[in-house]
Amino acid sequence: MSASTRDVPSLIAGIDLGGTAVNVTLLDTERQFLLEGLCEHPARSVEGPGICLQQIADGLDLAVAEAGVQRHDILAVGLDTPGPATASGVLSQRGSTNFVHPDWAGFDIRGGLEKVLGLPVHYLNDGNAAAVWGHAARFGTEPNRTSVSAIIGTGLGGGVIHQGQVVAGSRGFGGELGHVLLPVASLIESLPELVGLTPRCNCGRLGDLESLCSLTAIRQTLLPHFLQQQPSHLLATLDPTAAAVRVRGLAATGDPMCQAIFRVQARALGLFFDQMINIFDPDALIVGGGAIEADTDFQHWFLEEIRAGMPPQREEQAAIPLVIMPNGDAAGARGAAIEARRQATNRH
Numbered sequence: 001m002s003a004s005t006r007d008v009p010s011l012i013a014g015i016d017l018g019g020t021a022v023n024v025t026l027l028d029t030e031r032q033f034l035l036e037g038l039c040e041h042p043a044r045s046v047e048g049p050g051i052c053l054q055q056i057a058d059g060l061d062l063a064v065a066e067a068g069v070q071r072h073d074i075l076a077v078g079l080d081t082p083g084p085a086t087a088s089g090v091l092s093q094r095g096s097t098n099f100v101h102p103d104w105a106g107f108d109i110r111g112g113l114e115k116v117l118g119l120p121v122h123y124l125n126d127g128n129a130a131a132v133w134g135h136a137a138r139f140g141t142e143p144n145r146t147s148v149s150a151i152i153g154t155g156l157g158g159g160v161i162h163q164g165q166v167v168a169g170s171r172g173f174g175g176e177l178g179h180v181l182l183p184v185a186s187l188i189e190s191l192p193e194l195v196g197l198t199p200r201c202n203c204g205r206l207g208d209l210e211s212l213c214s215l216t217a218i219r220q221t222l223l224p225h226f227l228q229q230q231p232s233h234l235l236a237t238l239d240p241t242a243a244a245v246r247v248r249g250l251a252a253t254g255d256p257m258c259q260a261i262f263r264v265q266a267r268a269l270g271l272f273f274d275q276m277i278n279i280f281d282p283d284a285l286i287v288g289g290g291a292i293e294a295d296t297d298f299q300h301w302f303l304e305e306i307r308a309g310m311p312p313q314r315e316e317q318a319a320i321p322l323v324i325m326p327n328g329d330a331a332g333a334r335g336a337a338i339e340a341r342r343q344a345t346n347r348h
Ligand SMILES: [Zn+2]
Pocket: 178, 179, 201, 202, 203, 204, 205, 208, 210, 211
């Protein structure tokens, strides 16, 4: 029986809102996603909440049409956006780099979407939503599993799923992995070419994970540092933003300096995962994001470098799986849908 012939709404929509695009997925009761790829629609977030929420509603209608179902088949919605935002989906008063229109400051995006759609909306920040997907892709509905996901993008997002539950925190800032401080002295000891590096994050912290492991870290810190040592490198002639986005591609084709930059990121992640192993004793460590959307050889090399960055583990923990997140570009929408399904099930 198809969803459209049911009397009771049963589908969950997962909506991933970024600064430029809305991505929608649909989840059925068998935990299958109805859309194979992404259903993407322009977000128009710079025009403010009113226009953007309508874009989300339109994007949802397009996804519903593509899947051959109806809007009234939808029981609830999972929404994820970049933070900072509270646990209930109120965006920060100080605004965000992704939502620049002044009306976004302090805007209740969860409540706003609920009004526009007339459906219950459950909110997660994008890192936590991706972590929910990474966890579900590996463990399905197995109970009591724990995983830590790190998503390397413009910043460093991610989240912790502890015993099957996302650690969202009391105020919505749980799993802010990017701003966990690292033992930078340990990193420099293993990579002497980093002597003199001052990794400052946009949040103000010196030496947190995002300050070393993100596209922003490459642009602001790592690339300038390495170019000082190799001023004749081909990236030295480009402007920093254009140069930073080329580092991954060059690293994947064997450029030694760009590989060294990715080695720093991997080793930093290794130190971070070591902290997570000691705190959570997890079942899996998961890596996602644009940084590792490359061929499998590069992904394997990167995972090996993460392992190399981890201090020796206890025998019992040495085999904790370290894996790449599948379907990375759909992770946010899928995770938001899975979490909304869990919430809807708990309510009934
Ligand atoms: Zn930070």
